[in-house]
Each structure stands twice: as structure tokens, then as C-alpha cells.
Amino acid sequence: MTRVSAIPENLSRYSDVCTQGAEQLQTWVRKVLTPALLAYENGGGPCFSGAIDANVARHVAAAYYTDRDVKTVGLAFLRAGGFLVRGRNQPIFSNNKAIDKAFKQLQKEAAHQGQINAGAALAHSPMNTKERQRELAKHANDPFFCAGFFNALEPRELEEFLAQSTDTQPFVSAYASGMLSEATTAHVVEALSRLAGRDNSPEHYHITAERQIALLNALASNPTASVNFANSLTAGQIRHLIHGEASLNPPLRSTLLGVLTTAMENIGGQPQAHALMGKVSQALFAPDAPALHKTDLNQLLPGLTLFYSAGVRHSITPPEKLEANDLRQWAIGLGGLAGQELRPFMAAIEKVDLNAKNSLIKLVVDKIFIQVLFKVVGPASPEGLVATIAYKAAMMAAKRLVSKHNPLDLVLNKLLPTGRYENTSLINDRIAVGGLTLSVSTLISRGLVHHQDGSKVEFTGDPEIDSQTLTTVLENPLQYYASKPNSKEKILPTIEDLMDKFTLSETSGAKTPPR
Numbered sequence: 001m002t003r004v005s006a007i008p009e010n011l012s013r014y015s016d017v018c019t020q021g022a023e024q025l026q027t028w029v030r031k032v033l034t035p036a037l038l039a040y041e042n043g044g045g046p047c048f049s050g051a052i053d054a055n056v057a058r059h060v061a062a063a064y065y066t067d068r069d070v071k072t073v074g075l076a077f078l079r080a081g082g083f084l085v086r087g088r089n090q091p092i093f094s095n096n097k098a099i100d101k102a103f104k105q106l107q108k109e110a111a112h113q114g115q116i117n118a119g120a121a122l123a124h125s126p127m128n129t130k131e132r133q134r135e136l137a138k139h140a141n142d143p144f145f146c147a148g149f150f151n152a153l154e155p156r157e158l159e160e161f162l163a164q165s166t167d168t169q170p171f172v173s174a175y176a177s178g179m180l181s182e183a184t185t186a187h188v189v190e191a192l193s194r195l196a197g198r199d200n201s202p203e204h205y206h207i208t209a210e211r212q213i214a215l216l217n218a219l220a221s222n223p224t225a226s227v228n229f230a231n232s233l234t235a236g237q238i239r240h241l242i243h244g245e246a247s248l249n250p251p252l253r254s255t256l257l258g259v260l261t262t263a264m265e266n267i268g269g270q271p272q273a274h275a276l277m278g279k280v281s282q283a284l285f286a287p288d289a290p291a292l293h294k295t296d297l298n299q300l301l302p303g304l305t306l307f308y309s310a311g312v313r314h315s316i317t318p319p320e321k322l323e324a325n326d327l328r329q330w331a332i333g334l335g336g337l338a339g340q341e342l343r344p345f346m347a348a349i350e351k352v353d354l355n356a357k358n359s360l361i362k363l364v365v366d367k368i369f370i371q372v373l374f375k376v377v378g379p380a381s382p383e384g385l386v387a388t389i390a391y392k393a394a395m396m397a398a399k400r401l402v403s404k405h406n407p408l409d410l411v412l413n414k415l416l417p418t419g420r421y422e423n424t425s426l427i428n429d430r431i432a433v434g435g436l437t438l439s440v441s442t443l444i445s446r447g448l449v450h451h452q453d454g455s456k457v458e459f460t461g462d463p464e465i466d467s468q469t470l471t472t473v474l475e476n477p478l479q480y481y482a483s484k485p486n487s488k489e490k491i492l493p494t495i496e497d498l499m500d501k502f503t504l505s506e507t508s509g510a511k512t513p514p515r
Helices: 010-041 051-080 094-113 113-121 130-137 143-152 154-163 169-177 180-191 209-220 223-232 235-243 253-266 272-284 296-313 324-350 359-373 385-404 408-413 418-447 463-475 495-510
Strands: 002-005 093-094 449-451 481-483
Touching: 002 010, 002 051, 002 094, 010 051, 051 093, 051 094, 093 324, 113 130, 113 143, 113 449, 130 154, 130 169, 130 418, 130 449, 143 169, 154 180, 154 209, 169 209, 169 223, 180 209, 180 235, 180 449, 209 223, 209 253, 223 253, 223 272, 235 253, 235 272, 235 324, 272 296, 272 324, 324 495, 418 449, 418 463, 463 495, 481 495
Parallel strands: none
Antiparallel strands: 002 093, 449 481
């Protein structure tokens, strides 16, 4: 992340002067240069193999659009800087990622400005609420119209719409657009927090528990809307929903975590997954966060386990270098990253004295992981079919392994009476197994795993066959090794070697250091 700065007014002036000059030059080309060239050719002059005027016009047009974007960069600094009041011609400091995000948002707005304006016009129309709801329903599948509508509503109007409308599609479409402002999301969080039957202050509209859950479930049903909603939330807003008045509706916590997990499964890569996990960890496990008690974990533990499991899977990236030591370091790095991601979560659980035979723990390490966690769904792979095959094989193999090697009753009966350390180890292991299997699956998909007899392990594209292949490798890790094709190295890492390095690094990373 790089720190950058600009004076938006200077960029705007530059853009205005340059685009005006480009427009004037285009006019000159059209009215002067083109007629002159035609007259020259018609008068007997030689014809040109390439149209000079067309070439000039093309270069001028390219310069025009570049210069126009300079103004957009200035606007991006204003938006990313978040200034409501600042002195004229004062520089704004930000980071390159925030500027890039604001720039892309402004470009998208420009491309769909007509729809956005039409939605805003409906929000400001003199129609009554029912009439506006009926009119909005006609545009329910137009994300940009809906975004313009919700962004233009006053906070009380937004409360009224979310509390009274029975149609969730416009709300989902608005978030699917990626165009809802941070201010709108803040108003949405407040609206979800004003439960009917609680604070019935007359200056606010209050949402029913059923309507609150319906809106969140609607978001969870749309991966794009879930990702945009999750990315727009701050850690403080997540904390407000989990611990504030909204959570007085018991299903709220698990439903919200369901939205965040859908987002995590579909988020755009490891950096974004890391940011979302960090936001949730800050919201729930930072030193200033409200203490979690056993009753809190009864509501939060299953959903958080699924959320962090999805996040850990995003930590798995292919190895860049293929020498033996490079592969070992790759496994160590992946395990350490997964452990770091889980540390706040595991530390919070360790603070709560859960009984070893608590039915919740049994549920988490058994049914959730068998029936839900390793379902064969996941983010669309940017690497195409090979990575998709690796992902499906890994998830199905993980399910096989957890099912086959989880004599749960025997394990639980051997835990210490307090159940603190061992319970969290079980949960950690079940989360980590998804990352571990995906690591080995990634190696197989790239032709880097061989049997000790020299034959290469390959996937077929059939999830059942591939998951069984991966399961065989994972169950017999000493019989398989990882290397680049035709490696001349004498000592190659076995799969057991890589698995041990991943697990040791992950486990040590997930544990909180002793105080």
C-alpha cells in the first residue's frame, strides 16, 4: 500500500484546459484538416496510404479521454479522503488502494448515471410510500436504478422502506450494484437495529424481527450483494449488529454470519478475504470488544467456524517456485498465514470455559463439518478449470477424511474436564483440514505430485474420482512426494513432510502466546 497525495482543484483545472484544447483540435481536424486533404487529393495530389486526419483524430481522442480521467482522479481523492470541510487547494493524502477503489466507483457511476439519476428522482418524487414502492418494483432487477433510489433516501425514509416494504429484491439489487454509499450502509445498519417492540421512539420507524431476517436472508441468496454488503460494513457496524439491539432477535447473529460467510466464499481473492476476516476479528475479538460468554458462543460459534473456514481456504495460493526447499517454505508460509487468521477467533474461544461434553462442541466438530463445511461450492476460480477441479477434489476429500477419521465420542471422552485447550484444538483442526487438503490438491492440479514409483498423480475432472485420488495421497503421505517435472534434486519433500510443516506452522500461529 503506497501513500499518495494530490490537490484535486489542480487536477480539475488541468483536465478542463486539456479537454477543451482537445475538443478544439478535433473541431479543427473536422473543419480544416479533413477538407484540406480532400481538396489536395481531388486537385491531383498523391493519395495517402493512411488517412492523416483519421490518425490525428484518433490520437487526440485518446488524449481527451486520458485528460478527462485526470478530473476523475481528483474526485477520487476527494471521495477517498472523506473531507466534508477543507481549505481550497490543500493537498489530500490517502493510499493508492483507496484512490483506485474510488476511481473505479466514479467510472461505474458515470457509465450508469442515467439509471442512477432516475432512481434518485423516484426517491425525491411527491408520491406516497405505497406508490413509490409500486414504481420501484418495476425496476427491482435494475441494480443501478435501485442504488440511485436508496442512496437518495433520507435516513427516516430508508427506515420506513425497510420496515414496511415486503419486496426484498430492490434492496438486494442495490447492493449487487456495488454503488451504495458508506452513508447508506450506515443508515441500513441503524434501520436493522431498530426492532419493533423495543425502542418505539416516534421519530423512527421500527423493523419487525421477521423482516430483519428476511432482508439478511435475501442478501445471503445473492453472492454479489453479500460481498458488497460485507465489504461496506465497518468493524464497528458488525459489532453494533452482533452486540446491539439488533441481536435481541435471536436468529440475527447466525443469519448475519451466514451473509458474511457467503461473502467470504465469493470474495475476490486472498487480500480481500484477509481484510474481511480482520474486520470481523476486530469487531468481536479486539481488546475493547464486549466479552463473549457461553451463551454468546452458543449463537456465534457454528457461524464463525464456517466463516473462518471459508477464509482459510482463500489463504491457499499456488507455489511460485518449485525447488524442494521452496515447496517446504511454501507449506510453512501457508500454514502460518492460516494460523494467524484464526488466532483471534481461537483466543476468544479459549477464554470461555466450555464443558468437554458440551453438545455444541459435538455439533461443531461433527455435523457442521460433515454436512455443511465441505459442500462442493466456492468462489469462481480466476485460474479456470484446473483450479476449480482442485477445489472440488479438496473439499470432497476433506469431507471423506473428517467422516472417516473422527471417532468423536472416543475423542470427547478423553478430553480434560475443563475442555478448554482440547476443544479449541478440535475446532482448529477441523478448520485447518480444508486448507491442508486444498494445499495438496493445488500441487496435484499442477502436476507436482508423484508416487514413489515415479508415476505422476493426476486429476480427471470427475469430482468423485479426484477426491478419492486426493484422499489416497493424504492417507499415504509417505508414499508420495512433491517436485517439479524431471527434478534432479536428491532429497525431495514427501507429502507428509509438507503436511507436517503446514500443520505445525498453522497450529503455532493459531495459538495465543502465553502471558
